[in-house]
Amino acid sequence: MTLLRILGIAAALFGFVPVAWAQQGQSVSVGSGVSYEFLARWDVDKLDRVLTTDTPAFSGIPVTYTPARNAVKLYRVTYPSVVPERGNKPIVATGLVAVPDIPGSALPMVSYQHGTVYGKEQVPSFPDQSPETQLMIAQFAGQGYILIGADYFGMGQSKEPEGYLVKASHQQATYDMVLAARAVLAALKLSDNKLFLSGWSQGGFVTLAMLEKLEAAGMPVKAVTTASAPADALAAFQGFLNFPRKIDAAWIPTIFILTAFSFENYYAVPGLARSLLTEEAYEVSRKAYMREPFDAAAIPTDLRKLIRPEYFDTQYFAESAYGRIVANTQSYRWAVKTPVRTFYGLTDEAIRTELGQLPMMWQKAMGNNKVEAIATGETTHRGTFARAVPLWKAWFDGL
Numbered sequence: 001m002t003l004l005r006i007l008g009i010a011a012a013l014f015g016f017v018p019v020a021w022a023q024q025g026q027s028v029s030v031g032s033g034v035s036y037e038f039l040a041r042w043d044v045d046k047l048d049r050v051l052t053t054d055t056p057a058f059s060g061i062p063v064t065y066t067p068a069r070n071a072v073k074l075y076r077v078t079y080p081s082v083v084p085e086r087g088n089k090p091i092v093a094t095g096l097v098a099v100p101d102i103p104g105s106a107l108p109m110v111s112y113q114h115g116t117v118y119g120k121e122q123v124p125s126f127p128d129q130s131p132e133t134q135l136m137i138a139q140f141a142g143q144g145y146i147l148i149g150a151d152y153f154g155m156g157q158s159k160e161p162e163g164y165l166v167k168a169s170h171q172q173a174t175y176d177m178v179l180a181a182r183a184v185l186a187a188l189k190l191s192d193n194k195l196f197l198s199g200w201s202q203g204g205f206v207t208l209a210m211l212e213k214l215e216a217a218g219m220p221v222k223a224v225t226t227a228s229a230p231a232d233a234l235a236a237f238q239g240f241l242n243f244p245r246k247i248d249a250a251w252i253p254t255i256f257i258l259t260a261f262s263f264e265n266y267y268a269v270p271g272l273a274r275s276l277l278t279e280e281a282y283e284v285s286r287k288a289y290m291r292e293p294f295d296a297a298a299i300p301t302d303l304r305k306l307i308r309p310e311y312f313d314t315q316y317f318a319e320s321a322y323g324r325i326v327a328n329t330q331s332y333r334w335a336v337k338t339p340v341r342t343f344y345g346l347t348d349e350a351i352r353t354e355l356g357q358l359p360m361m362w363q364k365a366m367g368n369n370k371v372e373a374i375a376t377g378e379t380t381h382r383g384t385f386a387r388a389v390p391l392w393k394a395w396f397d398g399l
Contacts, residue, residue: 030187033080033092034180039127041101042137043071050138058131059386061379066390068142071101076125076157079180083153083160084168085266094156095177096124096133096149097184098141108222108396109146109192111178112136113199113206115228115385116164116255117155120291124149125156132200132385139389145396146185146192150177152206154262162289164258165233165329166266170206171213178219196396197224200385201350204229204342208331208359215337223399224340227388228351228381231342231359233259233329239352241303241312249349249381250301254288257299257306261289263325276322281306332359332371340371341395345384 029035047068056062075097082088100107114123114132124133133149141147150173154162163169178195185191197214199207204226211224230236239245240252256276264272277285285306287294300306310316317323336359344356353375360373376387 027078028187030183032183034077034183035079036075036077036097036184036187039074039076039125041071041073042142044068044142047072047138047142050134054131055135055138055386058135059380059382061383061386063386063390065139066143066393068138070142070144072137072141072147073099073101074127074137075099075184077148077177077180077184078157079176081153081172081176083163083266084172085163085166086268091153091158091160093153093158093173093176094123094125094151095180096127096147096151097181098127098137098147099185099188099190100141100144100146102144105189106191106193107144107146108194108196109148109181110136110140110196110198110396111174111181111207111210112140112147112149113170113174113197113203113210114149114152115199115201115203116258118254118288120155120162123151123155125151135386135389136198139393143393145196146181146190148177148181150174161265162258162262163266164262165202165205166262167209167329167331169266171209174206174210175213175217175219178214194222194399195220196222196399198226198392199229200227200388201381202230205231205233205331208340211336211338211340212331212334215334221338223396224338225343225388225392225395226340227343227376227385228345228348228356229331229342229359230351230355231330231332232355234323234327235355235358236351237326238314238317239355241307241317242314244303245352247347247349252350253300253303253306256303257285257288259326259329260322261286263322267325269321269325272322275320276307276311278306278308332362335366335368336363336370338370341392342371342373343376343384343388343391344373345376345379345381345387347378348381348384350381351384 051065260273
């Protein structure tokens with residue numbers, strides 16, 4: 001009997017697939033509900049195309065990145081987690097592990113938290129559909145770092161509705177992703193020797209929230225970086241509603257749509273979205289959140305056509321069910337122990353300069369100097385991310 005036949009019988013009897021078979025896209029179980037499948041191997045030429053061609057097209061600005069030194073193997077990870085806001089309801093989540101194709105058994109690891117996306121598969125575990133993840137793979141995994149990234153609940157292959165800016169769920173998804181990634185790495189005869197955290201936009205918020213949980217759990221983190229992080233949702237949302245800028249992005253209404261339905265689902269507040277959104281905008285907004293077919297042109301770009309007029313009164317907003325949840329949606333109000341650098345752009349159409357500086361200023365108000373805010377110049381939302389990434393890596397390399 002051939003070895004291949006023996007392994008096939010073992011797989012059928014005991015429910016596992018040998019590691020070598022992962023190269024064929026089959027699922028490999030590593031125990032405790034965690035499994036992984038091989039996606040692709042990106043060679044140096046592909047990684048360099050991401051750095052020199054694809055990322056400038058995505059960000060709209062030229063940035064010089066360090067060329068890739070090694071190929072990268074990509075794996076989709078499936079892992080169990082729970083939804084804290086729903087009484088720890090069990091959930092299955094997905095994420096990415098990108099492993100440098102180099103000798104060695106212990107490497108530094110970056111957990112990257114992705115920004116706002118509109119497609120369920122525009123997330124780390126579907127890297128071909130995620131330009132931001134591609135940049136992180138090329139710049140970090142292509143330079144000898146293990147790169148991981150959770151898809152967040154409701155994204156990737158998760159069956160739940162999206163939990164956009166739902167803090168405890170973001171914390172749980174990312175924490176459990178680290179544990180799952182380490183189980184996969186162990187199966188691949190690898191481990192991480194330093195853990196770094198990074199995130200852009202929504203992912204900046206998630207990164208800071210993740211750090212809060214990891215510090216509370218006693219999990220060591222070497223350093224943390226963010227770009228364009230909305231660390232305080234109340235400050236951001238009140239700004240959009242009552243103190244708009246000429247440069248505010250046309251897609252800002254989407255943030256209100258995603259939070260309205262996410263908060264309604266995860267915090268169990270029936271009718272929350274309908275109480276916030278105008279009658280005319282409700283149904284198309286619901287379809288957008290649920291990823292049902294909808295006319296994107298029907299989504300109002302004017303917040304006054306999307307949101308009921310009473311919410312533009314700051315006191316009403318603060319006392320509303322939606323406003324009370326928004327007020328608790330923050331990720332900077334604890335005494336940070338880990339070195340953090342938050343990067344912000346001076347012409348970011350989504351994040352004000354002062355919001356980018358807020359985590360640092362709040363920590364400094366206590367006398368804590370662990371958080372440093374750094375400007376990336378006259379950069380847009382995407383441009384801030386593109387320019388920050390090589391600065392993240394330079395700092396991590398020095399640590």
